Amino acid sequence: xxxxxxxxxxxxxxxxxxxxxxxxxxxxxxxxxxxxxxxxxxxxxxxxxxxxxxxxxxxxxxxxxxxxxxxxxxxxxxxxxxxxxxxxxxxxxxxxxxxxxxxxxxxxxxxxxxxxxxxxxxxxxxxxxxxxxxxxxxxxxxxxxxxxxxxxxxxxxxxxxxxxxxxxxxxxxxxxxxxxxxxxxxxxxxxxxxxxxxxxxxxxxxxxxxxxxxxxxxxxxxxxxxxxxxxxxxxxxxxxxxxxxxxxxxxxxxxxxxxxxxxxxxxxxxxxxxxxxxxxxxxxxxxxxxxxxxxxxxxxxxxxxxxxxxxxxxxxxxxxxxxxxxxxxxxxxxxxxxxxxxxxxxxxxxxxxxxxx
Amino acid sequence: xxxxxxxxxxxxxxxxxxxxxxxxxxxxxxxxxxxxxxxxxxxxxxxxxxxxxxxxxxxxxxxxxxxxxxxxxxxxxxxxxxxxxxxxxxxxxxxxxxxxxxxxxxxxxxxxxxxxxxxxxxxxxxxxxxxxxxxxxxxxxxxxxxxxxxxxxxxxxxxxxxxxxxxxxxxxxxxxxxxxxxxxxxxxxxxxxxxxxxxxxxxxxxxxxxxxxxxxxxxxxxxxxxxxxxxxxxxxxxxxxxxxxxxxxxxxxxxxxxxxxxx
Numbered sequence: 001x002x003x004x005x006x007x008x009x010x011x012x013x014x015x016x017x018x019x020x021x022x023x024x025x026x027x028x029x030x031x032x033x034x035x036x037x038x039x040x041x042x043x044x045x046x047x048x049x050x051x052x053x054x055x056x057x058x059x060x061x062x063x064x065x066x067x068x069x070x071x072x073x074x075x076x077x078x079x080x081x082x083x084x085x086x087x088x089x090x091x092x093x094x095x096x097x098x099x100x101x102x103x104x105x106x107x108x109x110x111x112x113x114x115x116x117x118x119x120x121x122x123x124x125x126x127x128x129x130x131x132x133x134x135x136x137x138x139x140x141x142x143x144x145x146x147x148x149x150x151x152x153x154x155x156x157x158x159x160x161x162x163x164x165x166x167x168x169x170x171x172x173x174x175x176x177x178x179x180x181x182x183x184x185x186x187x188x189x190x191x192x193x194x195x196x197x198x199x200x201x202x203x204x205x206x207x208x209x210x211x212x213x214x215x216x217x218x219x220x221x222x223x224x225x226x227x228x229x230x231x232x233x234x235x236x237x238x239x240x241x242x243x244x245x246x247x248x249x250x251x252x253x254x255x256x257x258x259x260x261x262x263x264x265x266x267x268x269x270x271x272x273x274x275x276x277x278x279x280x281x282x283x284x285x286x287x288x289x290x291x292x293x294x295x296x297x298x299x300x301x302x303x304x305x306x307x308x309x310x311x312x313x314x315x316x317x318x319x320x321x322x323x324x325x326x327x328x329x330x331x332x333x334x335x336x337x338x339x340x341x342x343x344x345x346x347x348x349x350x351x352x353x354x355x356x357x
Numbered sequence: 358x359x360x361x362x363x364x365x366x367x368x369x370x371x372x373x374x375x376x377x378x379x380x381x382x383x384x385x386x387x388x389x390x391x392x393x394x395x396x397x398x399x400x401x402x403x404x405x406x407x408x409x410x411x412x413x414x415x416x417x418x419x420x421x422x423x424x425x426x427x428x429x430x431x432x433x434x435x436x437x438x439x440x441x442x443x444x445x446x447x448x449x450x451x452x453x454x455x456x457x458x459x460x461x462x463x464x465x466x467x468x469x470x471x472x473x474x475x476x477x478x479x480x481x482x483x484x485x486x487x488x489x490x491x492x493x494x495x496x497x498x499x500x501x502x503x504x505x506x507x508x509x510x511x512x513x514x515x516x517x518x519x520x521x522x523x524x525x526x527x528x529x530x531x532x533x534x535x536x537x538x539x540x541x542x543x544x545x546x547x548x549x550x551x552x553x554x555x556x557x558x559x560x561x562x563x564x565x566x567x568x569x570x571x572x573x574x575x576x577x578x579x580x581x582x583x584x585x586x587x588x589x590x591x592x593x594x595x596x597x598x599x600x601x602x603x604x605x606x607x608x609x610x611x612x613x614x615x616x617x618x619x620x
Contacts (some may be wrong), residue, residue: 012452012476012479012485012488013472013473013476015488015489016452016472016488016489019450019452019489234465236465237457237460237465240449240453240457241457241460243448243449244454244457245440247404247409247438247440248438248440250407250408250409250429251407251409251433251436251437251438251440251508251517252433252457252458252460252461252511253428253429253430253431253432253433253434253460253461254429254460255429293448297448297449297450297453298448298449298453299449299453301465
């Protein structure tokens with residue numbers, strides 16, 4: 001760099017504010033893209049609708065004087081498609097921020113609801129309900145309740161095990177992997193003794209699907225996220241500091257153990273509340289944070305919300321593709337997330353030369 | 358003026374005693390070096406002062422308050438810590454890394470003053486040019502300076518450094534210590550560093566504290582402390598101390614135990 005263009009104070013300040021501005025722009029672009037994709041997604045399906053029809057059906061409910069829609073369109077949109085689209089958005093958002101928190105707190109690029117045993121515990125809970133009919137809740141919520149309770153039990157077990165050896169990222173990951181294998185083995189055992197149609201249902205549950213969504217479920221998941229995400233966002237600086245190592249974080253005034261435990265518990269709660277309704281949708285929680293980190297960097301003040309929107313966008317995209325590619329056959333969304341996400345991820349991974357982990 | 362007084366400080370890992378009844382005083386604008394063999398407790402003492410580890414005993418601030426009674430955030434306003442090397446896998450830019458030093462002072466939102474402080478510190482340490490580079494892309498010497506900058510952003514009264522020269526080449530070792538020394542002399546900050554190299558310690562510090570088996574063996578002026586006898590007792594090393602220069606210069610001759618593998 002020639003000396004006359006060397007960065008001086010005011011220059012540096014300006015450049016940093018541009019750097020922050022770019023991140024905000026990215027976030028804004030993501031939100032716009034998500035709204036557009038949601039509109040497009042609402043038009044796709046066995047009943048042909050245009051984007052304009054879809055939007056006016058939505059808006060007609062809120063502003064009946066300004067927008068008009070037919071009863072048929074409104075029914076399709078509101079009763080069939082909109083809650084599924086919103087479920088994809090909130091689930092994708094939830095799984096992605098949970099993954100971001102886990103990777104940030106554990107300083108491990110492989111951390112996700114899967115590696116920490118939460119997903120496999122939920123799978124076991126669901127299998128228990130499907131195959132043995134045993135569970136914590138009755139009726140409609142038998143499978144959901146089981147999946148939720150076991151997912152939380154797994155995270156408590158991970159916490160308990162690592163507490164015994166001192167809570168560090170290594171102990172949490174090792175404990176998580178142990179829990180994951182335990183519940184996978186238990187699920188395999190149940191599948192071994194189960195009837196073939198029950199096993200089929202378990203396998204289908206584990207692939208993950210948004211087909212079981214409803215307005216009520218969207219509301220529940222959204223409520224859990226609305227209650228826990230603000231706390232996680234407030235803790236952004238602590239999580240950033242922990243990225244520099246536990247000791248450095250402590251010296252910067254962070255209560256490392258408490259932050260790690262509360263954030264992990266909230267991330268687990270979000271994950272549990274999503275996957276108990278959708279089944280185990282993998283990949284989003286692992287990959288959305290990575291994709292976002294490559295673009296906005298490691299500052300969790302921006303990484304966390306951006307990664308959530310990337311997750312929402314990915315899951316909605318995957319579900320839209322899953323509904324339309326082999327229509328009228330609807331593929332499980334868990335399969336689609338990987339088909340769509342992996343090539344994109346590999347592309348980014350190969351293109352960026354920088355060492356991100 | 359005394360900046361911090363360490364009184365009867367002890368620390369043990371389980372039943373293994375690492376530090377025992379240490380008493381050390383750090384003055385204003387003073388560079389104090391902790392020397393001693395591996396396992397003598399240098400790094401542990403640094404971490405105890407910063408309350409990364411929780412010792413017994415007291416660490417009194419100049420006002421008489423005990424550091425042990427303060428919250429982590431308050432300690433962070435008083436003491437800046439420069440780790441030996443960063444174990445974290447940072448994906449942040451240099452600017453953001455240094456900005457983290459403002460953490461004890463700022464809320465969620467970054468104020469203009471915080472940004473100004475970062476810019477000021479970066480200029481002081483001549484690291485403006487890699488402001489928006491990734492921390493992981495820097496060389497060892499550059500990383501060291503960034504970590505010092507982060508600690509300075511805390512506006513601490515005491516800077517703790519754990520082996521500030523360990524991964525640096527000759528020139529960067531000197532540069533790093535010169536930076537620390539000139540900072541200490543220009544501001545009222547005091548620096549406490551754990552360091553292996555006796556000659557660098559002698560040259561850049563006002564006070565030397567020799568540790569042996571978790572206890573203070575002796576403390577004082579480097580010129581008086583660095584004697585052939587003290588080096589023999591502490592390290593088990595036969596050495597010649599040359600006094601031709603303005604500071605003593607230690608030339609090790611051989612280990613007292615002899616070369617066990619050679620027999």
